[in-house]
Amino acid sequence: MLTLTCPCCGITAEETEFAPGGEAHLKRFGPDSSDADFEGYLFARKNPKGVHFERWRHAYGCGKWFLAARCTATLEVFGTYAAQTHKPPADLIKKIKAKRPEWEPQA
């Protein structure tokens, strides 16, 4: 079971209190983009075994969205951070690198 800490209200709770929102840090391709880019934005998702960045919503709590970094294989949560972040924060990447030396952050 996942235990997440909501950065908006500070509550640490298990996953049934939250609602998953899929992959984080997607770049939107809207009107005027190429068909391939738009299809990629709509459907192509990473499905890694290991470090993954996700969107979550504290649905039964404060109701706010936030982002989380976790390991899909062990369910270890490396950290949670504000939804208003375009890239994973540098200190979080450092923390993940320390725990998973073989992992490389993707651009």
Place this chain on the structure above:
Amino acid sequence: MSDAVSALQGATHEGFVTVAEAGLVGMLSIRCDLTSKTLLKALKAHGFPKPEPRQIVEAESGALAWMSPDELLLICDHAQAAQLARTLSEALEKTHALIGNVSDARALFRIQGAKSDQVIMKLCPADIAALPTGEMRRTRLAQVPAAFWRSGPNEISLICFRSVASYVMGLLEISARPGSELFETASPSS
């Protein structure tokens, strides 16, 4: 105008603790930037200090709870709710804020007794034993959202949506049935 009635009209169940619907209670939902000086001034006029995350504070005119980074819940007398909503709306007229009178959209329950923690423990994923006094905990009660806090020694107050009040009463009543206690003492450590 028709008379206001609460969701379950004060229904009460006796188990290893007493579970009761609290009757008519006034509740105002305040949506605003919580650092807004106008808001803090308006709250101060009613005797409320600056709301801290997840805290609920009692004052003469009621209680004020922090619900999310941009939401507060003011619990007051049902008869005064409409007037209080008007006063606050006027005070916040020039601020980007919303005051909603949600008195008749919510239900309030009181769980009274030394083992009241256990009733909630069975229904929520939250760590009830670690819940400090003065904290408003919003979480999931079986299948519905709820919020509760320690409103006194051996008492927990719980708020849910009115539409699910009878469901919540069913949960609490079954959870409080005699013989279904989790431990003999009030909490596992004591």
